[in-house]
Amino acid sequence: MPDESWPADQELLRRHVAGDAEAFGELFRRHRDRLWAVALRTLCDPEEAADALQDAMVSAFRRAGDFRGESAVTTWLHRIVVNASLDRLRRRAARPAMSAGDEEAFEALVAQDGDPARTSDTRLDVNAALRLLPPQQRAALVVVDMLGFSVADAAVILDTSPGTVKSRCARARARLLPHLAHLQGNRTDSESVSPAQGGET
Amino acid sequence: MTHPDIDVLAEFRAGLITGRRGARITAHLADCDRCTGLGDQLAGVSVLLASVPAPAMPDRVAQRLDSVLAAEAARRDNAERAEGDGASESPAPRRPDGHRGFRLLSLRVLAPVAAVVVLAAGGYGLSRLVGPASQTTASSAAGSAARAATPAAAGNAKSAGRANVPAAGPARITPGIVVVTSTTNLSRARLPQQVRAALLVSPAPGRRQAATAQLRGCVLGLIGNHPLQLVESVRFEGRPATLVVARAGATDTAWIAAQDCSATNRHVLASTSLPSGISGP
Numbered sequence: 001m002p003d004e005s006w007p008a009d010q011e012l013l014r015r016h017v018a019g020d021a022e023a024f025g026e027l028f029r030r031h032r033d034r035l036w037a038v039a040l041r042t043l044c045d046p047e048e049a050a051d052a053l054q055d056a057m058v059s060a061f062r063r064a065g066d067f068r069g070e071s072a073v074t075t076w077l078h079r080i081v082v083n084a085s086l087d088r089l090r091r092r093a094a095r096p097a098m099s100a101g102d103e104e105a106f107e108a109l110v111a112q113d114g115d116p117a118r119t120s121d122t123r124l125d126v127n128a129a130l131r132l133l134p135p136q137q138r139a140a141l142v143v144v145d146m147l148g149f150s151v152a153d154a155a156v157i158l159d160t161s162p163g164t165v166k167s168r169c170a171r172a173r174a175r176l177l178p179h180l181a182h183l184q185g186n187r188t189d190s191e192s193v194s195p196a197q198g199g200e201t
Numbered sequence: 202m203t204h205p206d207i208d209v210l211a212e213f214r215a216g217l218i219t220g221r222r223g224a225r226i227t228a229h230l231a232d233c234d235r236c237t238g239l240g241d242q243l244a245g246v247s248v249l250l251a252s253v254p255a256p257a258m259p260d261r262v263a264q265r266l267d268s269v270l271a272a273e274a275a276r277r278d279n280a281e282r283a284e285g286d287g288a289s290e291s292p293a294p295r296r297p298d299g300h301r302g303f304r305l306l307s308l309r310v311l312a313p314v315a316a317v318v319v320l321a322a323g324g325y326g327l328s329r330l331v332g333p334a335s336q337t338t339a340s341s342a343a344g345s346a347a348r349a350a351t352p353a354a355a356g357n358a359k360s361a362g363r364a365n366v367p368a369a370g371p372a373r374i375t376p377g378i379v380v381v382t383s384t385t386n387l388s389r390a391r392l393p394q395q396v397r398a399a400l401l402v403s404p405a406p407g408r409r410q411a412a413t414a415q416l417r418g419c420v421l422g423l424i425g426n427h428p429l430q431l432v433e434s435v436r437f438e439g440r441p442a443t444l445v446v447a448r449a450g451a452t453d454t455a456w457i458a459a460q461d462c463s464a465t466n467r468h469v470l471a472s473t474s475l476p477s478g479i480s481g482p
Binding site for chain 1: 247248255259274452476
């Protein structure tokens, strides 16, 4: 059996475009956990994430011939998934949005999120905190800080400029800090994390 | 200088604030433990986020997406076939040499495989051969006893095995579907190999029975208007399930239907597609 890195992603995509019925499935299986992670964390809802991922993969399957190799295949796949996820968020924008200061709702979300027996406290807290972010900031932070993409690749995935990626990430980190500081270990004391004077823009 | 806003600190750390304003912040940080600490905590947010492992895709989502992609592959293959070989060959070398070889090989191997199935099928295996015209023709020569054993399956071959079945076929036709009962326990990890084996090797003599209405709805929903190859009552990862195989062009698509699968609830536990007779590049 070939190992996981062979054939290369681009070769699999080429075979898919050439008619190989299994190549795309293999490509998807290779990256599915990360693609799932980006959809789940961007949408904060497993059902929505599954739907978005399905839309995205069908789209990628059909549009594979448009891939020009300007980015890595995995970057291209993530871009399609992020797009599908943000599309869904826009469509359900009628739902009441969380406000960052809504501690009560925050606690409720912590309580209801996931299966505590199988999920670490850290992940619970991180997932709950991510919900507090505006979608664009959340997507940027997930792609850069959680999945480890470079700012340049993240800009491709998020279809924006590197500067905007940096800005969204910076604001997202600032916004999450009060909610995550307690997980950072002994550097933290609660007094030091209260936001400085001067409101957010 | 007053303490910078935490957004400003975060943007400074991201390299977004430079020039005179950046210099002021640098100077402030040199004198202010509080803001230096906040800056460290901002860095800590990134470290913390990076430390959270990516959640594995739940099995049910993976299964659903596998089925969706298998269906896409089958649909594409069908569409290509409908276009005809001449049309796809003429516009220059879009298909690389290596792959051309692959396709030719798959066609070459396909015919012997079909023959082997027919030979191996003998009497009781015929319910596995519903579908392709050549196989149905061949199997009718295999003996009247065999034909008598699977009249419903033969009927199904006529209705489901043709491309001219209307799109609404599953709703209009109500062919009998014969279910082979086996003791096979399929596993997710080895599904493609096991399905291939199930298609190629004659089954242990087991009971055959007509599908229930629920199962028929499930099967017809899954296969659309593709020729049905096999319906086998199996175990999957130890649980009772039904293996359903349909052929789309040179690809066999197999589904593991859960016990509660029906026309309205396409509950599929796993699926795979096999380019007939070819295991890999």
